[in-house]
Amino acid sequence: MGILGVVILARHGDREEFFQDPYSYETAHTTLTPLGEAQEVQLGSFLRSQYLNPDSPQFINGISTDIAKDLQLLVRADNGAESGVIADSAVALLQGLYPPTPRSAAKLANGTTIVGPFGGYQYIPIETVEPEQSIDLEGWTECPAFREHIQRFYDSPQFKKKAQESGRFLDELKPYLFGRSNNLENMWNIFDFINVNYIHNETFAFRLPPTFLEQARALANFHELGVFTDKETDGIGNVAGRTILPSITGALERIANPNDPLSLVLEEISYKPFLSLFNITGIHAKYPDLQGIPEYASAIALELRNNDEGETYLRTKFKNGTTDSDFRTLHLFGHKEDIALNEFVYRMNLAAIDGNQKWCGVCNQRTTRGCSICTDDVKGHPVPHVPTIESGTDKPWAPLLGAQNLPFFALFAFILAFFGVFKLYKSRRPRLQGYDPIPTAATYYDVPVSYPSMYKQGY
Known part of the structure; x- marks a missing residue:
């Protein structure tokens, strides 16, 4: 099927x-x-x-x-x-x-096939x-709220209890760490160092006691689960x-x-x-x-089926x-x-955290990763108004566009049209010859697109 x-x-x-x-x-x-x-x-x-x-x-x-x-x-x-x-x-x-x-080949005009x-x-x-x-x-x-979450985990009774329980093992592990910190906060780096050397360093793998790698893995699992999970879904x-x-x-x-x-x-x-x-x-x-x-090289597969x-x-x-x-x-x-x-x-x-603006708010980030240009949801005040051509305001010539001058402009436009020199063009963005515009997200999600049937047939 x-x-x-x-x-x-x-x-x-x-x-x-x-x-x-x-x-x-x-x-x-x-x-x-x-x-x-x-x-x-x-x-x-x-x-x-x-x-x-x-x-x-x-x-x-x-x-x-x-x-x-x-x-x-x-x-x-x-x-x-x-x-x-x-x-x-x-x-x-x-x-x-x-x-x-x-x-994966192409046939050239001269009859040659290039693979x-x-x-x-x-x-x-x-x-x-x-x-x-x-x-x-x-x-x-670069997420301040996440850093606070990490610190709360390290300060939790659960973490302190685990640190006390694992203290003896971490002390026994110290000779194999070559100067690296052996506290539980550093458990990811401890495990990674041991695991990498166990795979690639024959002398290290021979010297490491049989159960040490798995004990380190178990503590690293505890550590990373505490850091990268939460009781609340959001x-x-x-x-x-x-x-x-x-x-x-x-x-x-x-x-x-x-x-x-x-x-x-x-x-x-x-x-x-x-x-x-x-x-x-x-x-x-x-x-x-x-x-x-x-x-x-682990993998999750999300298969769509009818x-x-x-x-x-x-x-x-x-x-x-x-x-x-x-x-x-x-x-x-x-x-x-x-x-x-x-x-x-x-x-x-x-x-889901959909987009940088929401991420900036969730993380309480105000400067890096584009957060400096976010809206008042993060900054606490509105984005400064930037005058635009479309607004018709904030310009030195704005008074000329007042209602009192509309009859003059209407008469001027009529005269130009009468002499055939005034044309109204449909708004269009300039486009270089031979180039297509860069696709936007709307291209993929909002606008129905018809594709040649051969792509669904695998040709």
């Missing part, structure tokens, strides 16, 4: 050590490793077997299987925190999703999302998930639109949105074993890294089956 399309959220692959400030989550430089590249290619190949294989029950109806069609795909990657690791992971994943093929480089490598566009330009994939950085602790929600629901609505060729959306992200989204949708409550940091009555439903699946051989179906919000798309969108909109 196949499906309408899918939105995929994928975590990046293995990388070098990645330091994050425990109080602000500002980051240091890191790099994707060859292992990480291989993990992402493997994930891409798995997704190809699920969604681009005509024999798969999850085959996306009408999608091009061998040659990537730009109108059918939308790929976005966080290009902030992890120094290009996430964007590079997206490139690697796409190599597995749409591998090189000799069909793309590297045996037909396919260059699929990736939108790199910069934190300074969009809050979508990294809503937690709480600031869920900000990493709340800011990505509009792009998810928007993509699903586009896929559900039969006039839109979009069929597969990939958003390459860090682990933080996973934690928040699992909390918002009730996955953590229903599946306690998923209450932790997802593995490298039932026998023609209603559109959403099926959620999760694959925890490359060690999982297949997807695992998850049920959202306590449901025991697929959820209607309308219900999913409605519930998500209740928690």
Whole structure:
């Protein structure tokens, strides 16, 4: 039967050590490793077997299987925190999703056929999302309210109790940290250092006691869940998930639109949105074993399907890294089956942070990430009035436009029209020859667009 399309959220692959400030989550430089590249290619190949294989029950109806069609795909990657690791992971994943093929070729006028480089490598566009330009994939950085949330977590009785319980283990761990702080506030960095070296440093892996890595992982899970979740669905602790929600629901609505060729959306992200989204949708409550940091190259798949009555439903699946051989179906919000798309969108909109202006208010941010030009919702006073041509006021010639001068202007216009020199032109924006205007959000969401049928047929 196949499906309408899918939105995929994928975590990046293995990388070098990645330091994050425990109080602000500002980051240091890191790099994707060859292992990480291989993990992402493997994930891409798995997704190809699920969604681009005509024999798969999850085959996306009408999608091009061998040659990537730009109108059918939308790929976005966080290009902030992890120094290009996430964007590079997206490139690697796409190599597995749409591998090189000799069909990626062009026949020239002289009869010569040219196959793309590297045996037909396919260059699929990736939108790199910069934190300074969009809050979508990294809503937690430079957010004062989120920093306050982190501090409240560190000051909570729950955290202090855990710090006391883990004190002995953290002291035993100190010789393996090479001068790094061993307090619970620094637990993410402790775990990341141990995990990276356990994978890449043979001597370190040999010396580390058998249970230390898993104990550190458990404490890191406790730490990151406390930071990137919240008791309230619309709480600031869920900000990493709340800011990505509009792009998810928007993509699903586009896929559900039969006039839109979009069929597969990939958003390459860090682990933080996973934690928040699992909390918002009730996955953590229903599946306690998923209450932790997802593995490298993990993926959430949101599959759109039609039932026998023609209603559109959403099926959620999760694959925890490359060690999982297949997807695992998850049920959202306590449901025991697929959820209607309308219900999913409605519930998500209740928690979503849609746009910079709302983010500035939620985060109590007044200066960075575009908040300095927000309205009085953030600044506390209205945006200064900027005179415009259309307003007809605040100009030295405004008095000339008064009612007492209208008869004069009417007579002058009549004289010009009489001599054939006065023409009224329909307003039109200037346009360079051969160039189309840049599409806006309305192009995709508000204005019905008709596309050639071949894009839905996979030609």
